[in-house]
Amino acid sequence: MPISSALIQSVTASLYERSLKKIPEDTKVALRQARGTDGSDIARKTLTIMLQSADAAEQKDHLVCSDVGIPVYSVKLGTRVQFDGPVRQAIVDGFKELAQNIDPPILRMVTNPLTHQRSHAGKDMPIVTFDMIDGASYIEIVCAPKAMGSGRWEALETFVYPSLETIEGYVLDVVIKAGSQPCPPIVVGVGIGGTFDYAARMAKQQILRPFGQTNPEPILAAMEQRLLSAINSLGFGPMGTGGDSTAMAVHIDYAASHGFMPVAVALNCWINRRTGARIHDDGTVEWFE
């Protein structure tokens, strides 16, 4: 049966609220592991209050962070799915519903770049990207609100035939420039190749990847391990006040490119907002992180 616009709207609103109030389970595990291994006393204390904050928000149905970011949704449409109405507008309406009804209410973060006026709505908000899943009878929606702490430091540079050394050096440069400011320990997503826009999209998709998956490309699997160790050797630590836990994960994807090869680096802060739902054509909804 067709997936209804009303259900998409409702799920869209719920996804945003879940992402604001609960950090993913794998992220809690990573923070606990970091607390167990970090050699810095202040880092272990900071990781402890991070975990306490995440638990408190979840238990009290409260916000983990007051910077609720701007709404960003990644949507994958199964090709066998039918709809009873609009999809994009349902997502717009879902965020509007959320902004009007969430408890506690959220601050106005959506900002007009020309006037700096702030609101809960704005041109092209929410930012929605669409992709297809051939043969699927469901749609997937992932909500990953983007806030100031990590959003400010994401970067992209276009190289010509970069070596792996150049790519890895660039990732480290971006992380050092971000330094203490993106609320570490962070998740680093890297997109290599494709085009300017596609590299950025790959980097964004990679910060949404759950922890613990092995990259199917052996060159990238090795690079992920090397870069994670390298970033954690920099010493910025939790909240950037020192320690061995600057990143929880480095996730990398690539696409065939030309002689020009963009490298994009996306960052997620320690609360690692990413919440997803799969809506099946029988109306059932599966939630995932």
Added chain:
Amino acid sequence: MSGQTHRLRLPLDLAAVQALKVGDLVLLSGDITISIGLPTHQRMVQELAAGRALPVDLHGGAFFHLSAYLRDAKHSGDMPTALYMNPSTSTRYNASMPALIRGLGLRLVGGKGGLDMASVAAMQEAGCAYLSFLGGGCTPLSEAIECVVSSHWNEYISQFRLTTVRVNQLGPATVAIDAHGNSVYQQLLVRAQDRLPDILARLKTQRQTP
């Protein structure tokens, strides 16, 4: 880092701030003034430059980059309620902070992510320390809110207003810049840059190892 915990009550004298060292923890009580508005900071600097008093006296006090959701009272004249608060990145106020630190008699500033060396110099000169609050600490930090004492420049959106909040045991916050010219942010940045050549060399070796 010493990691000593200080329970402080505002306003603070110079000796109390000079006792804070980078790496110490602070639990803070009393009245703090907060805003994350860029226009708010610029207006504060303009008021100071013009020799006009701010609507709230910050001498010996604390000014933090904390964003608060204020629910306005039903009756005009009554104080709003602060539903929650949480830190924001301080570096975007680098241009304003030295003048505010020197001109307002602040003993504590804070937020997250630190301030640049021009602010560190101003803090050493004025006797002021920077506290790093937990980004993503909205729930526990908000539990410290007792009441809103005052709310000024209310034509701004909630988090841009100049708001004074009474808090009880706010924190723990980490002393990240002390009043002696020590900045953990600068130390860590220099250390990371110093470590980079060795890290890059290690990456090269790892790439060459099958």
